Amino acid sequence: MADLFDDYPAGVAWDEMLDPATGPRAAYKHVHAALAQLSAGELRARADALARTYLTQGVTFDFAGEERPFPLDVVPRVLAGDEWEHVAPGVAQRVRALEAFLADVYGPQRVVADGVLPRSVVVSSTNYCRAARGITPPNGVRVHVSGIDLIRDSLGGWRVLEDNVRVPSGVSYVLSNRRAMAQTFPELFAALRIRPVSDYPRRLLAALTAAAPAGVDDPTVVVLTPGVYNSAYFEHSLLARTMGVELVEGRDLFCAQGRVWMRTTQGRRRVDVIYRRVDDDFLDPVTFRADSLLGSPGLMTCARNGTVTIANAVGNGVADDKLVYTYVPDLIRYYLGEEPILANVDTWRLEEPGSLEEVLDRLDELVVKPVDGSGGKGLVVGPAATRAELDALRSRLVEDPRGWIAQPVVQLSTVPTLVEDGLRPRHTDLRPFAVNDGDDVWVLPGGLTRVALPEGRLVVNSSQGGGSKDTWVLGGAPPRREPATAAVHHPVPVGNAVPIDANPQDIRAHVMQQQQTLDGPVRASSSDQEVVTC
C-alpha cells in the first residue's frame, strides 16, 4: 500500500525514525504506523490545525513585521525511555559541573591555581563579569535554569553542542507544543505513554523560591521582561502566568533602602527573587550600560547586599563561553571526579600553537563560531560559504583568535518533517532544560527539538528559519501518587446521583419529538419543534 513514507529519501545523516535497511526504529514504531495510515491531505489538515491553534494562542514570532505562527511540525520527535536515562543524567552532570565552576571562578579560582583552566581564558572572556565577584547566592545556585544543546551525530551518539546558562529560552514552546499536539493527535497519546511536561512551572517556581535571600518567608518572585516587543515575550508571560507571579518590566521596579521594590496600586511591594529575562548588560544602568532602560538602577547593589536574588546569576556567561566549553569535560573530572556522560564536539582552540594554521588551511570544511555568540549569530559553515565570506573570516580569525572556535561539520541527525514536497529528512538538535533548586538538578523530560526547515541546512535557530517539534520521552515509572488519597478511595456509586433537572415544559416537548421521530425518523427535528410550540 502506498503511504506517506514511500518517497522518503535516505539522507546522508543518521535518520532517527527510519533505518534505510530495516525500516522504522523501535521508539518510532507507533508514530510511524499512525502517520503511514494518514493520507497526505489528512496530514496537511492536521498541520493546519496546529498552525491555527498557535495563531489563536498567540504563539507567534515577528517575521518582517508580520506575526507568523511559530512553526511546529506535525511529526513528533520520539526518545525511548532508556535513551533518556542516558541523556538526563548527562545534562544534570554538566549543570552541576558548570555550577561548581561558576562558584569557583567568582570565588577562590582554584581551577586556575590548579592549572586546569588557564587564567587567560577566564579573564579574556567578554562575559566574565567583574561586578559579579563576591556575590554569593543564598542557596549557592547560580544556574537556576539552563538549556544544554545536544545533537546526535552520524552514528546516533549524543554530543553537547553548547551550554546556555544565561537566559536560555524556548521552554514555553515545549509546554505549548505538547498541548497543541495532544489536541491534534489524541490517538497517539492514548497509545503511547508520553512523560508529561506540565510540571515545569511548578518546579521552576520551587527553585526560585528556594533561592530567596535567607530569612524571607513567603518570598515574592517576579519575572523581569524587556517588554512586549521582545521576541520571547510570549515565553515570559507564559512563565509568569503559569507560576502565578508578576511579570514586571524595568520601570516597574525601583531600589530604595537597599532593597528592590515594585510599584503596585497598593503601594510598594518588596521583591525577593527576580527571574530575569534581560541580558546582563541591560540589568543595571549604574553598573553596566548606562543607556539601558530595561533594568533598574541599583539592582546590582541590592544583589551584592543579599537582599534580592537575581536568577540566573549575573556573570554566568563565562560558563557558556565557547572556549570554556572546550574545557567542560576537564571541569567535570576536576569538580565532580566523574567521567563526562555526554561528550563534546571536537573543537579547535585557535590560540593553541599550530591550530590556527590548521584551521585557516581547512576553513572551507569547518564550522567557525564566535565564542560569545548565541542564536547562531556570526556562525560560518565552511562548505556553504562563498569565497569572499571565507576571506573576510580568515582575516578576522588572524586578528582575534580568542574570539573564535572551529569545529568539524557535524551531520546532525534527521527526523521526517513535513515540508512542501511531503515528508523529508531535516536536521534537528535538542535543548533539554534543567532546573536547579539547590538540592537536585531536575531535567524536563524531552525538551525543545529544533529543526532546520531548508533542505540540508544545519543551523536550527528559529531566528534563522528554524521550526520545532514536540519531543516525546516514552515510558518510565508512574509518578508516585499520594497514598492518602488512594486510601480514601470511594467506589463509584450507582443510582444515588442527584438528578439533573430540566424544564418540565421541555421534557414534554422532548417526549413529543421522540414520538414523532419514531413515526418518521428522517424528518428534520425543526419541523417537529414547530408543531410543539405553535
Added chain:
Amino acid sequence: MLSRIAESLFWIGRYVERADDTARLLDVHLQILLEDPWAEEDLACRSLLSVMDRRLPAQGAAIGRVEVLDLLAYDRFSPSSIAGALVSARENARRAREVISTELWESLNATWNQLPSHMRPARPHDYFTWVRERAAVVAGVVDATASRDDTWAFMVLGRSIERADMTARLLTTRALAGSGGPGWTTLLRSCGAHEAFLRTYRGAASDERAAGFLLLDRLFPRSIVFALNQAEACLAALEPVADRAIVDDARRHIGLVRTNLEYRPLIDVLDALPREMEQVQRACAAASDAVRGRYFPSALTTTWVGENL
C-alpha cells in the same frame, strides 16, 4: 411578567450555563486522559458519568472517551448534555421571544443553527471552545442589553443555581475517583480558575487552598459560595419586601447550604466532600423546585398530541 415567560428565562440561564460548564468539564477530562499516561480511563469515565447522573453500563463493559462524549456532549435529546442544553435553551428563548432582546434571541438561535456543523469535529476541543464562546456571547449580550428588572433576575438566578450545582458535581468527580481522578489543578483549570488561583496564591498551591478556592472564594465568580450568594441576591431582588418572620423557601435552601459551607472549618467540609457536594446539589434542586412552585405554578397540564399525517 407571565409565569410561563419567567420560567423560560430561568431555564435559558440554566441551560446555557449547563452547556458551558459541561464543555469545560469534558474538555479538561479529555485533556487529562491524553496528557497523563497513567490515567485510568475506565474509572475516570465511570465516575464522571455517575456524577453527571447517567446510567452506568455493566461492570464488564469498558467505557472510554467516545462513550462519554456521545452521552454528555453530542446527545441532542437529553437536556443535560451540551447539545441538548443548547437546543433547549433556544426552545425556551422562542417561548419568551417577545420579552428577550433580539440580540439575545439571535445569539441563541445562531448557536442552534450552527450546532450541527460543530458537532463531532476531529478535535473535540474545538467543539468545547465553540460552546464556551457561544455561552460567553449569550452571557455578554444579557449583561449588556437586559434591563436589571425581573427578566435579568430570573436569568441570572437560573445561571447561578446551575453554576453552583455543576461546580459541586465537578468537585465530586475529584472525591470519587481518588488517585485516578483529576487533580485540583485540573479542576481549577476546568472552572477557568487556574490562573486566577495562581495569581491569588502565587503558585503556592496546596490541595486545601485549591479546594477552598472553588468552594468558598468570595471574589471568583465560579466558586460555589459566590454562585449561591448571587442566587440569593437575585431572589431578594425578585421579592424585596420580605416577610418579617418567614424566609422564602428557595432562599432558605440556598442560604442554609451556603452558610453550611461558609461557617464550617474547611477541613471538615473536605473530609466529607462527596456528601457535602451532594447536599449542595440537592439544595440547588430544592431551590429550583421552590422557585417553580412560587413563581411558575402551572395549573393546567397541556398535552400535545402528534398528528399522524
